[in-house]
Amino acid sequence: MGFLKISGSFLSDAFKFVTHGPTAYHVWMTILTAIMLVGTGAYYVQIDKGLIVTGMSDNVGWGLYISNFTFLVGVAAAAVMLVLPTYVLKDIDFANAVLIGEGLAVAALIMCMAFVTVDMGGPANLWHMIPGIGTLNWPNSMLSWDVLVLLGYLIINISIPAYILFCRYKGVEPKKSVYVPGVFLSVFWAVGIHMVTAFLYQGLMARPFWNNALLGPRFLASAFAAGPALIIVILTLIRKWTEYNITQKTIDKISMVVTVAAQINLIMLISELFKEFYFPTHHSISAQYLFFGLDGHDALVPWIWTGILLNVAATVILTVNKWHKKFLNVACIMLFVGIWVEKGFGLIIPGFIPGQWGKIVEYSPSVIEIMITLAIYALGAFIFTILAKVGIAVELGQISYKKK
Amino acid sequence: MIIDSIKKLQNLFNQSAEKVDESGGVKQVFEKPIDRRSSLKAMAGGFVASAALSGAGCSDAKWQEYFKGNYKVMTDEERKATIARLSANYEERTGHKVNISDKKPNENTLFGYAFNVSKCQGYGDCISACVEENNQDRDTEMQYIRIHEMNKKNGINFEMADDTFTHQVPQEGNFYLGTQCFHCDNPPCVKVCPVEATWQETDGIVVIDYDWCVGCRYCLAACPYDGRRFNWKQPTVPEPEVNKEQHYLGNRLRKKGVMEKCTFCVQRSREGKNPACVEACPTGARTFGNILDPESEIRYILENKKVFRLKEDLGTEPKFWYYMD
Amino acid sequence: MKTWVSSILIIVVVLLAGSLLSNLIMNNHHGNHKSVFKTIESKPYEPDSIPMSSVKHLAYLDTVSVTAEGRHFAILNRENEITSFKCSECHNEPLEELKALKPKMGKKSHWNIELQHANAETMNCNTCHSENNMDELHTFTGARVSFNNSYKLCSQCHQQEYKDWAGGAHGKRVGGWAKPVVKRTCTNCHNPHSPSFPHKYPSRINTRMVEQRAKK
Numbered sequence: 001m002g003f004l005k006i007s008g009s010f011l012s013d014a015f016k017f018v019t020h021g022p023t024a025y026h027v028w029m030t031i032l033t034a035i036m037l038v039g040t041g042a043y044y045v046q047i048d049k050g051l052i053v054t055g056m057s058d059n060v061g062w063g064l065y066i067s068n069f070t071f072l073v074g075v076a077a078a079a080v081m082l083v084l085p086t087y088v089l090k091d092i093d094f095a096n097a098v099l100i101g102e103g104l105a106v107a108a109l110i111m112c113m114a115f116v117t118v119d120m121g122g123p124a125n126l127w128h129m130i131p132g133i134g135t136l137n138w139p140n141s142m143l144s145w146d147v148l149v150l151l152g153y154l155i156i157n158i159s160i161p162a163y164i165l166f167c168r169y170k171g172v173e174p175k176k177s178v179y180v181p182g183v184f185l186s187v188f189w190a191v192g193i194h195m196v197t198a199f200l201y202q203g204l205m206a207r208p209f210w211n212n213a214l215l216g217p218r219f220l221a222s223a224f225a226a227g228p229a230l231i232i233v234i235l236t237l238i239r240k241w242t243e244y245n246i247t248q249k250t251i252d253k254i255s256m257v258v259t260v261a262a263q264i265n266l267i268m269l270i271s272e273l274f275k276e277f278y279f280p281t282h283h284s285i286s287a288q289y290l291f292f293g294l295d296g297h298d299a300l301v302p303w304i305w306t307g308i309l310l311n312v313a314a315t316v317i318l319t320v321n322k323w324h325k326k327f328l329n330v331a332c333i334m335l336f337v338g339i340w341v342e343k344g345f346g347l348i349i350p351g352f353i354p355g356q357w358g359k360i361v362e363y364s365p366s367v368i369e370i371m372i373t374l375a376i377y378a379l380g381a382f383i384f385t386i387l388a389k390v391g392i393a394v395e396l397g398q399i400s401y402k403k404k
Numbered sequence: 405m406i407i408d409s410i411k412k413l414q415n416l417f418n419q420s421a422e423k424v425d426e427s428g429g430v431k432q433v434f435e436k437p438i439d440r441r442s443s444l445k446a447m448a449g450g451f452v453a454s455a456a457l458s459g460a461g462c463s464d465a466k467w468q469e470y471f472k473g474n475y476k477v478m479t480d481e482e483r484k485a486t487i488a489r490l491s492a493n494y495e496e497r498t499g500h501k502v503n504i505s506d507k508k509p510n511e512n513t514l515f516g517y518a519f520n521v522s523k524c525q526g527y528g529d530c531i532s533a534c535v536e537e538n539n540q541d542r543d544t545e546m547q548y549i550r551i552h553e554m555n556k557k558n559g560i561n562f563e564m565a566d567d568t569f570t571h572q573v574p575q576e577g578n579f580y581l582g583t584q585c586f587h588c589d590n591p592p593c594v595k596v597c598p599v600e601a602t603w604q605e606t607d608g609i610v611v612i613d614y615d616w617c618v619g620c621r622y623c624l625a626a627c628p629y630d631g632r633r634f635n636w637k638q639p640t641v642p643e644p645e646v647n648k649e650q651h652y653l654g655n656r657l658r659k660k661g662v663m664e665k666c667t668f669c670v671q672r673s674r675e676g677k678n679p680a681c682v683e684a685c686p687t688g689a690r691t692f693g694n695i696l697d698p699e700s701e702i703r704y705i706l707e708n709k710k711v712f713r714l715k716e717d718l719g720t721e722p723k724f725w726y727y728m729d
Numbered sequence: 730m731k732t733w734v735s736s737i738l739i740i741v742v743v744l745l746a747g748s749l750l751s752n753l754i755m756n757n758h759h760g761n762h763k764s765v766f767k768t769i770e771s772k773p774y775e776p777d778s779i780p781m782s783s784v785k786h787l788a789y790l791d792t793v794s795v796t797a798e799g800r801h802f803a804i805l806n807r808e809n810e811i812t813s814f815k816c817s818e819c820h821n822e823p824l825e826e827l828k829a830l831k832p833k834m835g836k837k838s839h840w841n842i843e844l845q846h847a848n849a850e851t852m853n854c855n856t857c858h859s860e861n862n863m864d865e866l867h868t869f870t871g872a873r874v875s876f877n878n879s880y881k882l883c884s885q886c887h888q889q890e891y892k893d894w895a896g897g898a899h900g901k902r903v904g905g906w907a908k909p910v911v912k913r914t915c916t917n918c919h920n921p922h923s924p925s926f927p928h929k930y931p932s933r934i935n936t937r938m939v940e941q942r943a944k945k
Binding site: 531544570572574672673678686704705 | 768782930
């Protein structure tokens with residue numbers, strides 16, 4: 001079969017290509033592998049001893065893992081927002097960025113799934129979720145929705161670029177009628193994964209900090225700021241290091257998306273702060289803890305204010321025309337870190353503090369937890385590097401079936 | 405923070421190194437290799453029944469245990485089989501028998517619970533009885549029940565309450581209020597579980613299939629009453645202290661990485677007994693019974709006392725009422 | 730081409746959103762109206778269908794049947810629990826004569842009993858005990874009451890407690906929640922001479938919880 005032959009040749013070409021590169025590339029991959037190995041060791045300890053080696057407790061039941069999961073869902077969702085203008089509005093400026101965006105989405109999704117898996121008390125029992133063999137509590141549990149939409153999103157985002165790259169590799173022009181519906185679907189799906197993940201928290205009346213209608217929209221706004229911000233930084237690096245042609249116009253347009261999203265995110269933040277603090281009720285107590293500390297417990301206060309400061313500064317830089325171009329990359333990094341703090345630490349952990357009966361137990365991640373988290377980020381970077389390297393090579397015609 | 409964390413880890417390693425023998429005896433898990441010497445001892449001790457599970461049979465049982473289904477959808481034979489495996493495994497490892505029941509809910513029964521805030525003196529006998537009855541982990545001091553000491557001036561105010569008091573009780577000017585799983589009629593924890601590992605039985609008890617739970621702790625986040633507990637480590641109970649009268653959905657030994665909680669002592673209540681906390685309470689502050697039975701004590705309380713429930717605005721419909729004299 | 734693409738998309742989105750919404754509406758419908766009390770009302774109680782009984786937990790118990798507030802149940806036999814009952818085995822002469830012997834006998838009998846129940850204006854030994862018949866108690870009006878039925882004396886003052894005890898809001902059951910009903914009587918929990926509960930240290934505390942909360 002021609003298809004199998006071409007795919008086999010593609011895979012072996014790709015394998016050869018990713019195992020060869022300049023020294024800097026090898027150093028980069030070695031460092032990532034080392035971090036992953038250390039993390040694997042840490043995970044072994046966690047499997048052996050149980051989740052007691054983390055900083056979590058019955059009081060703060062979710063920590064670093066779920067925080068990063070939540071944040072990365074946003075990154076994954078936002079990456080695909082680049083897809084829409086490219087394919088649908090026939091705005092070719094984005095075309096080169098799209099493969100990168102989808103590669104980022106795949107990497108982010110794999111990280112999401114890794115974070116959820118390491119957070120499980122019984123990862124060996126995950127087959128209980130498979131419909132048919134197990135008992136997936138669908139449609140009642142938002143977590144079952146999340147599993148389904150994330151898996152679906154992963155499949156879509158692997159198959160579209162795979163199809164396009166495969167065609168390019170073969171030297172055929174990809175058929176629009178094949179991938180355009182997929183692209184449409186993936187854009188709607190991107191909004192879907194974010195809303196469903198927000199609903200995961202938003203639906204819990206037990207946690208007033210999460211149980212507000214703005215959570216979903218704010219998730220979207222912050223994701224559309226953080227995701228493309230990361231892409232801008234990556235595109236700049238790719239432009240610097242490879243011959244891949246990314247026009248200034250592409251970056252300009254993505255930075256517009258980032259700017260608007262960051263502005264909307266700030267407006268929503270103000271709205272949220274107003275609601276919590278204009279007339280603080282009993283339900284504002286978690287926000288009180290997060291922003292100002294409660295009874296001398298203030299572990300998150302420096303984090304959240306750093307996050308807000310970064311957010312505000314980045315938004316101002318992006319908004320003021322004079323600074324926009326000059327400090328674009330700095331602003332993007334600031335925005336990304338700011339939103340990571342805000343959506344990571346700032347969203348998940350305060351939901352648990354104070355506990356149901358008003359008792360405060362603070363959370364700080366353990367060494368094991370930090371090692372595993374870093375390893376998962378290394379895994380994401382590793383996957384993204386491979387995907388981007390192969391993708392760019394195919395696009396540039398460095399590897400192709402015809403060449404042989 | 406990092407130094408603390410490393411210290412904690414060191415302690416954990418030291419602890420487990422010392423405790424191997426003691427804890428090995430009570431783990432209800434198949435993952436751990438069985439210590440040959442102790443299993444030989446057990447057999448030499450006359451527990452020949454365990455021989456059936458030795459060698460290849462043991463690894464078969466292990467896989468059957470791993471691939472068994474959700475208890476909720478198991479057939480009666482499958483239930484019997486898993487219980488046989490679990491009790492044989494325990495016997496092989498410790499040389500002692502456990503009696504794991506799979507008694508179904510009684511008809512025309514809906515359990516309810518009432519707590520007399522005026523009567524509770526904060527003695528904590530309920531907590532002790534609960535821990536001993538339900539085989540909770542002794543190392544992490546897992547407790548289902550919390551007794552909150554509240555000041556009469558502040559009224560029922562959990563923020564200003566203390567549930568870690570160590571002084572003599574009852575203390576002047578204070579009153580005491582206990583919380584645990586309220587077995588809501590509209591339980592949010594059941595709704596959020598992604599794998600249906602927790603559900604409400606027809607007698608109103610919210611139970612967990614410990615072997616089906618994946619340990620995501622979504623239920624812990626969804627419970628507004630601090631009713632759920634997670635096994636952050638392998639729970640251990642010294643063998644002589646293990647309560648051998650068990651129920652599959654109740655106090656049978658748990659493993660690390662799964663949720664657990666109060667089951668109204670399903671192993672007792674389905675036999676007509678009161679939960680351990682009710683029986684242990686020296687002041688009669690705790691009443692348990694069938695709320696469908698108009699002659700029951702609990703119904704008298706519902707109809708004659710001014711009862712209230714906690715966080716009633718959430719619509720969870722707890723079957724746990726408070727009242728005062 | 731665009732038309733069919735968008736129509737497929739709309740169908741997918743509508744299906745997904747629809748299933749989520751229908752789930753929400755369905756649950757809301759139950760969530761807002763579900764009430765334990767409705768469940769109770771909707772299930773008329775059929776006592777005979779319940780095989781549950783606490784008889785096996787009551788074996789060897791020595792009980793006495795009583796009727797209080799129109800409810801029939803059993804209480805624990807008290808007379809057999811009292812050390813050296815019957816009292817008349819020692820108290821074979823009137824109390825005054827025994828008291829007259831005090832200087833000769835030395836230490837007071839029942840020296841460990843100190844009455845801490847109401848105050849001296851309201852209660853003394855004679856409020857409950859009969860001078861001339863130590864084997865039985867008596868009410869305010871002089872009616873004889875056996876030691877088993879001492880709750881009748883308590884109920885003279887503690888009417889509300891008595892009603893709640895008969896009904897089930899005060900006191901404790903023996904055996905379990907299922908029928909037959911056996912209750913502890915007043916004196917099974919309260920020392921009639923000093924009925925309030927003692928001060929003591931809590932039986933179990935959670936040091937782990939204290940440690941977690943103290944951490945800053």
